[in-house]
Amino acid sequence: MKFPQPVPVRELAAQLNAELIGETELIALGMNEIHHVQPGDVTFVDVEKYFDKALKSAASIIILNKRIDAPTGKTLLYCADPFQTYNNLALHYRPFLPVTAAVSDTADIGEGTVVEPNTIIGHHVRIGQNCYISANVIIGDHTVIGDNVLIQPGAIIGTDAFYFKKTAAGFVKWRSCGRVVIEDDAEIGAGCTINKGVSSDTVIGAGTKLDCKVHVGHDVRIGKRCLIAAQTGIGGNTVIGDDVVLYGQVGIAQNLTIGDKVVVSAKAGVSKDLDAGKSYFGLPAGEARKMYRELAALRLLPEFFAQYYK
Amino acid sequence: MKFPQPVPVRELAAQLNAELIGETELIALGMNEIHHVQPGDVTFVDVEKYFDKALKSAASIIILNKRIDAPTGKTLLYCADPFQTYNNLALHYRPFLPVTAAVSDTADIGEGTVVEPNTIIGHHVRIGQNCYISANVIIGDHTVIGDNVLIQPGAIIGTDAFYFKKTAAGFVKWRSCGRVVIEDDAEIGAGCTINKGVSSDTVIGAGTKLDCKVHVGHDVRIGKRCLIAAQTGIGGNTVIGDDVVLYGQVGIAQNLTIGDKVVVSAKAGVSKDLDAGKSYFGLPAGEARKMYRELAALRLLPEFFAQYYK
């Protein structure tokens, strides 16, 4: 998430009641969790073994729970509970707004776009031209939708990331301040659920078509012209290339990279990165030729043992 | 789809701006894609290698993009873009009608049928007697529902087929002009999605019960007295017999035939036709006895290799 306007780190430190270490004149441009940080971003770390990763990341400002030396050119913000402080920051810049009307006053809806009844368009949503938003759809706050997009009935766009921090008091939810961005000519099937990014964006690329009941996790980035069949699910932070085809009921784990033009057979369970242009199959998914050879060998195994142990 | 009234082919040719070849006096009764054509139907073909299949099909009138001789007794309609012409024909006879009210004026709802709040009943829907249509349901245009049918909350019936033509400009959607037909005593679970046929019907047979979040693709025909457990998905054009039991999270690929009284275990992935009366299991699904023998053999394999390579 980018802040509505740049924030000097001194001001940030005061606002968060944190102790400033290192550069005192930096300007914070936004905030992001560690997977998505860019220069100017605030991030946080609260487990010592990840300090190094956070300090060497692109983030300019790091909230943390130990007084250490700041790397050159960076600002550290020391406080007792970095996670809660980060959550508070998210809540400050993207406050929770209850639904107050079917279509929020702050939603910006382009010419030629139709919104059917029983549909809720949240606050600060931007929808382009000539879209069709069907009945019983929910479009969460800050969602951005391009032109010529079709949202089928019952789709739910912009729900919270399923992302919790385990604490002694139970699971505490990361405050999702990210967005969902749906590019031109995309289609979202009936009953799909698309989580918003934790602090970044979940993106459905231009011309990509989702069938019914597809689930897209937080911060997933799907490329252009993909076809994703019914009941498929994609875990958080995964990046999918262009022209990818996922057949029905495929599952793709979190934090993976799927190359361009990959084809994944129905019901496959993907647990590793997939190379561009290849076909995959099975649980766990492997390259289709290899998997079919294994299946063929397995077919022979009962008879082999029957002979071998005769 | 049958046309509301028969259309002489000369009139059709003029309407579509197509060149008429062969029989000039035929009467078109309806339209269908190649999997479902009947005598009197219009269909189309635009890839030369499929010309023969289309010309020899039951279709009486074929829209195509090459001037060739018409088979005896058939009419060809030559035009530059048969797919678009076919889509236009679908749109002409089944125009798109936005939702205008919770229950359309043109819906015909039988005696004793209850419709709960927040539910949308589309145009030209017919619902029989003593049905119960729960809250937050969407029933799309032209759906036909028999007597004593229960539709649980949040079910979405009659959404578009997930069926696209790949073109240089991206995926172009087939205009779905088919319907969903739900026969007497059927039950549709909460959050189910049932696509309408592309040009034909998707059918849920009498007495068949769908659990929550089942997905049924376009033009699927499910027989009578089937039990289909939660989160199962069935691909387009597949035909399922009577008295079939599909356990939870089963996936059945498109264009298959599943015999009567078949039982498919939970999570199985069916990629081939299944014989009547048998039980199936696994990914890809095989006959249960065979699959269990393979699993038992696989169990022994690590120890076998440990001994063999010792």
Next chain:
Amino acid sequence: MKFPQPVPVRELAAQLNAELIGETELIALGMNEIHHVQPGDVTFVDVEKYFDKALKSAASIIILNKRIDAPTGKTLLYCADPFQTYNNLALHYRPFLPVTAAVSDTADIGEGTVVEPNTIIGHHVRIGQNCYISANVIIGDHTVIGDNVLIQPGAIIGTDAFYFKKTAAGFVKWRSCGRVVIEDDAEIGAGCTINKGVSSDTVIGAGTKLDCKVHVGHDVRIGKRCLIAAQTGIGGNTVIGDDVVLYGQVGIAQNLTIGDKVVVSAKAGVSKDLDAGKSYFGLPAGEARKMYRELAALRLLPEFFAQYYK
């Protein structure tokens, strides 16, 4: 289900038009199907091979279709169709009430709880304090929700059990008179479906978090602080311990017991009870170490056969 007040068995027999055998002075406290009976409960049995199980169960009153001697201290209620009689009893004490308003007059909603638009809260629902019930949610009759619970958009809570009796006339549905109970600090994801108990309760434990489109069958009991990822499904009557983690698209069959702190990998299909504290994987799911050894062996099999049969 407990009856609103205790019912003497003589009164019950008269009400159900059943013949009383055995103890005539018992007081019925509630009703339950055989999996969940407690002392004071009415249950039924109509298949002779299950008579013994029913008679020896904790149930105090058994509806059955044969005149036999009552065990000491129990009452038998003889009638022609015990299933229908039991269904009638359920319907009598928990009559079907159509939705009449967005929030029923009889719903009891705690202080600080927010209910968004387009949401339906059924009759006799109890919701605690500081809950957030999002838009397009349906909460069925008699549901009980604790404090600080978040229900995401489009969740459907308290739908019928998918539970039918096969008769010559087709499937007849068990009348679900059970409830859904969601304890404090739980979260129910967008598009989840949770069935009510047949005659008992479906329970989501305190602090447990469900991701989007999870399906929970009838009478399932999920413990505390579990994490259940998207598109997972849990079959009826299954009991899940505390601190369990189910990754995405897991399926768990009906009538199982899953120990505390179990972890099940994505897409696994669980068909047996799972031991506390272990990790599981695969279809059918086995202990992860064992399954990975099998997978590693299978990888070698094609080359082994190639050498062996050379």
